[in-house]
Amino acid sequence: MWSEIVDKFKGMPSQEKVIRLLLERGFQVNSEGHVVSGKVEIPHTQIAKDAGVDRRVVDATTEMILKDDTLRRVFQNIRSIASLKDVAPLLGLGVIIIRVDNAQNVGIINAVTNVVARYNLSIRQAVTDDPFFSDDPAMTIITGDPIPGEMVSDLKKLKGIRSVTIQ
Incomplete structure (x- = not known):
């Protein structure tokens, strides 16, 4: 479209x-x-x-x-949304930024949210860049609590994940 x-x-x-x-x-x-x-x-x-x-x-x-x-x-x-990405750390929330090999692949969000759920973290916000507008689209997940370091390792093991950054 x-x-x-x-x-x-x-x-x-x-x-x-x-x-x-x-x-x-x-x-x-x-x-x-x-x-x-x-x-x-x-x-x-x-x-x-x-x-x-x-x-x-x-x-x-x-x-x-x-x-x-x-x-x-x-x-x-069309509507714009407020992103919590830059203020989440100030609010004691976790931020995960995920970049993938191919943003068109099916199931990426499902795989990531399953890992987050295994760590018993609530997702406050999930925002993905539209690959049509971004040369390097990212998925940003805001969680109710800070991100445990071992979760980053689990996310990096997922198929198609190129990088995982926490803030």
Whole structure:
């Protein structure tokens, strides 16, 4: 689906940058053509600066989104999420970051969560990067308690796991 969305902007590299930024951040485009996160409006100048384009490119991109039924439905319903990754250690929570050989392989999340469950840790949050947007996607698991060192060894033994980092 993501490639279909980006394909609508082929031949328009500046607008493609904007569309990728909106998708990566989970930003919406409301019915007035404003970029928002929930009800908070994000100025087009800020989006343009982050995407490395002119503000008018953002305007043109949001206009195109509103004119296309599929794009409008996607961008009026996408949502961003709050990641606990950077604050988890401050809250006494555990953080595991897992990188795999191939993010398209089936069963990776299941295998990882089974190991976490064997250590009787609750999972507070699990977030995976979409391989479409990331060259090196990671799975981040936030646990209710710090991660025991021996669990890292067990995770590294799983098929397809390239690296395991704890914070």
